[in-house]
Amino acid sequence: DGNFVNDLSGRRGIYQAAIKASFSSTFSGHLGVGYSHGAGVESPWNAVAGVNWSF
16 A cells, blocks of 8 residues: 555564674674564574784
């Protein structure tokens, strides 16, 4: 019918997991994944990865 409904009431679950590893005193990396699902909302699986270099 073309009407936008902004009703997000209800229950929702957000699931996330991450890990961080230090390879040296100046270099580290991280990996993470997440997913959310609930009444009126669903977010597909997502992943993030990164590195950190301190100098």
